[in-house]
Amino acid sequence: MSELNLILLGPPGAGKGTQAERLRGDFNLPYLATGDMLRAHVKEGSELGQKAKEFMDAGDLVPDELIIAMLLEKIDAEGDDGFLLDGFPRTVPQADALDRAIADRSRRLTAALLIDAPDEVLVRRISGRRVAQSGRVYHVDSNPPEVDGVDDEDGSPLIIRDDDKPETVKNRLETYHRQTVPLIEYYESRGILQRFDGTRPPTEVHDHVRATLATLRLEERL
Numbered sequence: 001m002s003e004l005n006l007i008l009l010g011p012p013g014a015g016k017g018t019q020a021e022r023l024r025g026d027f028n029l030p031y032l033a034t035g036d037m038l039r040a041h042v043k044e045g046s047e048l049g050q051k052a053k054e055f056m057d058a059g060d061l062v063p064d065e066l067i068i069a070m071l072l073e074k075i076d077a078e079g080d081d082g083f084l085l086d087g088f089p090r091t092v093p094q095a096d097a098l099d100r101a102i103a104d105r106s107r108r109l110t111a112a113l114l115i116d117a118p119d120e121v122l123v124r125r126i127s128g129r130r131v132a133q134s135g136r137v138y139h140v141d142s143n144p145p146e147v148d149g150v151d152d153e154d155g156s157p158l159i160i161r162d163d164d165k166p167e168t169v170k171n172r173l174e175t176y177h178r179q180t181v182p183l184i185e186y187y188e189s190r191g192i193l194q195r196f197d198g199t200r201p202p203t204e205v206h207d208h209v210r211a212t213l214a215t216l217r218l219e220e221r222l
């Protein structure tokens, strides 16, 4: 069986991380989320973290050259048997760099999974998002923890991401529309875009994604 090389595409708050948690369980794929990687760099105060922080706090994208190097290193270290990318690529130069890197390794992308939702839904989602240290994601209304404010798994406190503040969210959505939406056409024209309605409940979105991947595997004998 050949590898699954998957991209999760979509605006902030659409449910990419939520679906990734489920898909990792289904397919046992290394999960490479550039946002999580950057937050770890910021936390440990690395040189990359210090450079990235101001862009992240403003809701802007971190410059391509920093992100591309970080992500390609991770793919080489962990992605030999396939991968699930979340939050990368976010610009056309990032997508081009990924294409080249994949082709150089005689591999190809299996699918770009677009999870989409209108801005007003995204704003509600992001304003109620609470995150555990492990990266597990909750929502105060739609997916609350058993006990208010703490992780079901290990009881550690849940946090509100710095960039989930309303004034930053507005710019993150604008940035998505300006810089990342062109990737929808990019992957559509390559015939690998798959669209999912992110306004549906998480279990339904998950069922649709799994069904699509199962079909792709049958069609291509992946």
Ligand code: ADP
Residues within 6 Å of the ligand: 010, 011, 012, 013, 014, 015, 016, 017, 018, 019, 125, 126, 128, 129, 130, 137, 138, 139, 140, 142, 143, 198, 199, 200, 201, 202, 203, 205
């Ligand atoms: P992304 O990774 O795309 O930024 P998340 O997976 O972190 O998005 O989800 C954003 C917020 O919306 C979280 O609080 C999550 O619990 C909630 N959420 C995710 N998917 C759904 C859904 N299908 N319906 C309702 N709420 C959702």
Ligand code: AMP
Residues within 6 Å of the ligand: 012, 034, 035, 036, 038, 055, 056, 057, 059, 060, 061, 062, 063, 067, 086, 087, 088, 089, 090, 094, 163, 172
């Ligand atoms: P996310 O966790 O995917 O919502 O990402 C949080 C923030 O990290 C973004 O708002 C950007 O500032 C930065 N970031 C994550 N991935 C990328 C990327 N591929 N390119 C540029 N910046 C990124």
